[in-house]
Amino acid sequence: MDYRTLGSTGIKVSELCLGTWRFGKETNGVVETDRERAHELLTAAWERGINFIDTANVYGDPNGTSEEFIGDWLQDYAREDFVLASKAYFPFDETNPNGRGLSRKHIRAQIEGTLERLGTDYLDVYYIHRWDDETPIRETLRTLTELVRDGKINYLGASSMAAWKLTKALWQSDVEGLERFEVTQPRFNPTFRDEVADYLDVCADQDLAVCPYSPLESGFLTGKYDRDGSTPDGSRGDLLAWDNHFSEQQWRVLEAVQSVAGELDATPAQVTLRWLLARNRFTCIPIIGARTVDQLDDNTRVSDVSLSDYHVEQIDRAYHGE
């Protein structure tokens, strides 16, 4: 496993981050990753050199289950060996009008719950999961800055939002002398690019680390789905009953990824992850959502794969329909 400095922060993270969105998540009556499987994945990830773990207060059913699974597991390990990231924004308590968003009240309540479930007294990265149009960003940034000064958060992160909102938040931090977002988490992969192009320009210009979520487009870029709509049993597409879920452009990109994988004797997942790691305008750390140890092994073998400029061009040309 290779390690990279996380943007303009001082910490080193494995070049893959382990995503835990599906830990404890119940979909159509099926728990996608139960406690035992979650612990197996965390152990396997750690043994393969992954030190960066991504979760959120609302991951799992009920909310907080993913953080609980990680916290249980972490008791047998040294907290200091890990870079832990969590998030707040989405409704945690549907019955409470203040049980969501990015107000001072909600953030202060949520960080306490997250720290307790993870069994730690600080987070390395705390993301705003989305932008809250109902809370001034000044209030959110002031609250997050207080939490950094209290020692509860090391670095601030921002997930999906419009590029102008990310820019506005960075401006607000600068003019008020507040902590600024250092780490970002957009959806980004070879099939999902134009939608985040402006956002990524901000990240490149401001030296923000980029941790793409759904780097394999929820499994599509492994080549496991067929154009006829068939989905392997137990796959995400099967559980969510995807039907004609992907665009022609996505199929074109997948075919290019598969062709490059064939030339390199690699898998489409490895080629996709290497394409992300090869971004050179910013530090890029994909957040992988492997559901089994075999998938994790496939993904971590990205370290054996390198892409030539020609290979990257084949994938880019397919995206642009050239």
Ligand SMILES: NC(=O)c1ccc[n+]([C@@H]2O[C@H](COP(=O)([O-])OP(=O)(O)OC[C@H]3O[C@@H](n4cnc5c(N)ncnc54)[C@H](OP(=O)(O)O)[C@@H]3O)[C@@H](O)[C@H]2O)c1
């Ligand atoms: N900030 C946000 O709003 C946001 C949103 C989404 C996710 N995230 C974060 O990003 C993480 C990753 O997202 P994601 O789960 O969508 O990522 P992903 O890697 O694009 O998709 C994961 C799925 O791909 C399949 N897969 C992965 N590796 C495979 C392999 N080698 N061979 C075959 N199938 C493979 C598995 O599907 P099957 O289940 O079908 O086997 C797995 O469930 C999440 O866990 C979470 O931490 C953040």
